[in-house]
Amino acid sequence: MLASRVDYIIGIHKFAGPASYPRNTGIFYGILADVLLLMALLLHKQYLSKIGAWNYVKTQGNIYKNPSFNIESKNIASNDGDSRNPNQRMDLLAQQHHDVFIYDQSAWYEKAWYNVKKFAYQIANFYGKVLPQYMHRKQKNLDARHRMGHPFITHKFKKVKPGKDYFTPIFFILLLVVVLTLIYWKNISGEDKAQSFGAATLSLDRFSAVQVITLLMILILLLLERMLYRARYVDERDLIGKYQSQPDTYLRTGARSFGQPNAANG
Amino acid sequence: MNYQIRLYLWTNYVDHILFMHLEKTKDEFYLLRKPSLRDYGILRLLEASLSSRSSQLVYIAIVFNFIMNGNLISLFIVVTVMGFSILNNPLPSSKFWKFLMSYMLTIISLKFLY
Numbered sequence: 001m002l003a004s005r006v007d008y009i010i011g012i013h014k015f016a017g018p019a020s021y022p023r024n025t026g027i028f029y030g031i032l033a034d035v036l037l038l039m040a041l042l043l044h045k046q047y048l049s050k051i052g053a054w055n056y057v058k059t060q061g062n063i064y065k066n067p068s069f070n071i072e073s074k075n076i077a078s079n080d081g082d083s084r085n086p087n088q089r090m091d092l093l094a095q096q097h098h099d100v101f102i103y104d105q106s107a108w109y110e111k112a113w114y115n116v117k118k119f120a121y122q123i124a125n126f127y128g129k130v131l132p133q134y135m136h137r138k139q140k141n142l143d144a145r146h147r148m149g150h151p152f153i154t155h156k157f158k159k160v161k162p163g164k165d166y167f168t169p170i171f172f173i174l175l176l177v178v179v180l181t182l183i184y185w186k187n188i189s190g191e192d193k194a195q196s197f198g199a200a201t202l203s204l205d206r207f208s209a210v211q212v213i214t215l216l217m218i219l220i221l222l223l224l225e226r227m228l229y230r231a232r233y234v235d236e237r238d239l240i241g242k243y244q245s246q247p248d249t250y251l252r253t254g255a256r257s258f259g260q261p262n263a264a265n266g
Numbered sequence: 267m268n269y270q271i272r273l274y275l276w277t278n279y280v281d282h283i284l285f286m287h288l289e290k291t292k293d294e295f296y297l298l299r300k301p302s303l304r305d306y307g308i309l310r311l312l313e314a315s316l317s318s319r320s321s322q323l324v325y326i327a328i329v330f331n332f333i334m335n336g337n338l339i340s341l342f343i344v345v346t347v348m349g350f351s352i353l354n355n356p357l358p359s360s361k362f363w364k365f366l367m368s369y370m371l372t373i374i375s376l377k378f379l380y
Binding site: 008009010011012013014015027030031032033034035036037038039040041042043044045046047048050051053054055057058059 | 281283284316317318320321323324326327328330331333334335337338339340343354356357358359360363366367370371373374376377378380
């Protein structure tokens, strides 16, 4: 009954009178949690303004523009074209060329399409933020196919997965969840098996469909965690290192085999 | 006992940057004063430790709010926080907190009016 009431689904409903549920709780208990949240927010605002983060800290949309991640050049004064590596310089030139000669002179629909593409790219890149970024640039190459030629790779969020393996804690927590789901299913879901199977078949040792689906999802979660840890995204551009400086060992062992001799030698 | 509690709060909970301030010396200069434990009482330290952990308190309050009123309005806050705010590095901007505050104020006044 309550699940079909639109005002309870949205959340703005009566706190007193015949339409209220539970009956006549009153406005105080009705909005208590909201007021507590607002108070916590105000406390947080006071803290942020005391330490100066409210007014004086501006975060960048792109995390690589934040000073703590600006690994290529720690010194802001020399943060110009000269301090970049050849690949970065070429990127910068291409970007400037695009801004001045192509974007400005293109028609409105081309500009719109360019902005749409840029927006989609930003959204796609957003999920890179989920992965940890405080890693050393030089990482061991976990990919067995290229490990002999390139023992180390430079860090990029797509390429290097979280270093620490949390398989054991994750496995045991999920095992606990599985056990709880098997034993205390009725307490978790409130599902009455006798009712759902019909009173005639009181076979309480059977699992219900929802329970099986839940167990399956837990197993899928376990497998997915392993897969995400093992599977790594490597493409040709990563080995060339579009936005990164490469260790000298890499240049000496030869980028020629990966099809871009000029970029590596220049 | 009092000292033990104060020391525990000071080493584990209090953000020392809250007590940083400039102090006037004899030569009319202002020097940055490094905070020390002996200058602050237990209540002051309790207040400071509460406010140092305010971001965690906010997240707890958001989850508590969602437990108390499980509806679309509080779901929106939870989704915003999980999908945006805790992913922001190093901290969510003040714009986000301003937005959340005005959202909460609007919701409270709407609930009050309805």
